Amino acid sequence: MQFAIQSLPFLWQGLFVTLQVSALVVVFSLAAGIVLGVGIVYGPRWLYWPIRLYSDFFRGIPLLVLIFFMYYGLPAFKVNLSNFAAVILALSAFKTAHVIEVTRGAIQSIHLGQTEAGKAIGLTFGQRLLYVIAPQAIRRFLPPWINAVVDTVKGSALVSLVGIVDLMLAIQQVIGRTYTPMPLYVLGALIYFSINYSLSMASRVLEARFAHIRE
Amino acid sequence: MLYHLNFGYVWTHFDKLAWGLLLSLELAFVSILIGMVIGLALALVYTGRGALLRGIVAGYVEFIRNIPLLLLVYLVFYGVPSVGGFAYDATTSFVLTLSVYSGAYMVEVFRSGLAAIPKGLTDAGKAIGLTAWQRLVHIRIPTMFRIVLPALSNAYVSLFKDTSLASVIAVPELTYGAQWIKTNSFRIIEVWAVVTPMYLVTGYALLFALRQLERRFSIR
Numbered sequence: 001m002q003f004a005i006q007s008l009p010f011l012w013q014g015l016f017v018t019l020q021v022s023a024l025v026v027v028f029s030l031a032a033g034i035v036l037g038v039g040i041v042y043g044p045r046w047l048y049w050p051i052r053l054y055s056d057f058f059r060g061i062p063l064l065v066l067i068f069f070m071y072y073g074l075p076a077f078k079v080n081l082s083n084f085a086a087v088i089l090a091l092s093a094f095k096t097a098h099v100i101e102v103t104r105g106a107i108q109s110i111h112l113g114q115t116e117a118g119k120a121i122g123l124t125f126g127q128r129l130l131y132v133i134a135p136q137a138i139r140r141f142l143p144p145w146i147n148a149v150v151d152t153v154k155g156s157a158l159v160s161l162v163g164i165v166d167l168m169l170a171i172q173q174v175i176g177r178t179y180t181p182m183p184l185y186v187l188g189a190l191i192y193f194s195i196n197y198s199l200s201m202a203s204r205v206l207e208a209r210f211a212h213i214r215e
Numbered sequence: 216m217l218y219h220l221n222f223g224y225v226w227t228h229f230d231k232l233a234w235g236l237l238l239s240l241e242l243a244f245v246s247i248l249i250g251m252v253i254g255l256a257l258a259l260v261y262t263g264r265g266a267l268l269r270g271i272v273a274g275y276v277e278f279i280r281n282i283p284l285l286l287l288v289y290l291v292f293y294g295v296p297s298v299g300g301f302a303y304d305a306t307t308s309f310v311l312t313l314s315v316y317s318g319a320y321m322v323e324v325f326r327s328g329l330a331a332i333p334k335g336l337t338d339a340g341k342a343i344g345l346t347a348w349q350r351l352v353h354i355r356i357p358t359m360f361r362i363v364l365p366a367l368s369n370a371y372v373s374l375f376k377d378t379s380l381a382s383v384i385a386v387p388e389l390t391y392g393a394q395w396i397k398t399n400s401f402r403i404i405e406v407w408a409v410v411t412p413m414y415l416v417t418g419y420a421l422l423f424a425l426r427q428l429e430r431r432f433s434i435r
Binding site for chain 2: 153182192
């Protein structure tokens, strides 16, 4: 147990990397996912199919395979990324697919009458999206999106397998020196749990907050 | 491109991938079966009375759902034997981990399934004089299974993808086979170009087949 406490400053650095990876991935996947999600709902057919293919492809393969492919495979295509950039790319590509589906679900849950009403009072497409669809869709978007964020933090533990010293690898390294696996794994589990559980609670609060809204 | 594709080595050792794929499917299958037993038992505990038991079940579900599977894999494989627990071989250890992991998700699935049973059905059971146990066995559990079928198929395919994590403790499943070929031949592009479609096709084929089954059994 004392090793676990002594190692806290080192784990703190790892936690910082975990949070950094998660934050970058959340931001990138949010931006790309919303754009592509709007594209898949409103876009023409030539836009629909590539996005659908992208989403189904990335949701259909294990994240670990994707990380290994980006990390080991990209250099063969003469793309030389640092291991950090490679995993950010892999995780973001993976999470973008999920955000696309969350966005699509949120937009499609809004009754068609809302769009028609927007058209009837002469709003342009951009105005309808901004003033009519978005304020309502965001309530359906937030709870599943926060679950996706929790998934991102959990998935970020996989970056330890390509040598990035995140919380997971920091724990492994401390264990490598002290030979006390159990206290450190439990400590690590508690740290991950406290981050993710607070996010899960936020999601639940939002869901309850918006539960009264029906079409 | 200066890189020359050469699939020879991958095909020579394709047996590692084929058996790996089979093991992945088996790992997911055994784990979801055990997970379903855990999930059903705990979901019934949860829907019953008793605030303490309910709290314990909720604690288990929340804890498992909020930590990375990778950490759980390490914890069961390296952590538990170090404090005097039983040491299992890697495959057994991973099945245990994935069962405990899927159990937490199954509790949620079955709990919502039990909650979705129309009240009229259990009332009808009462009306014809079935005991609580008979209502559970003949009405609530069969109806619940038919309600949660889609969630079960999704969980199975998702667990199939999660089995790729078994490679980190050297369980010879599909990702491990890929890593083995990669390490021995450096045919990186080739091996992932074969393994990725294997995951994709198997995953979607499974989902398609399970959807057909669902249509056969689901309640309209």
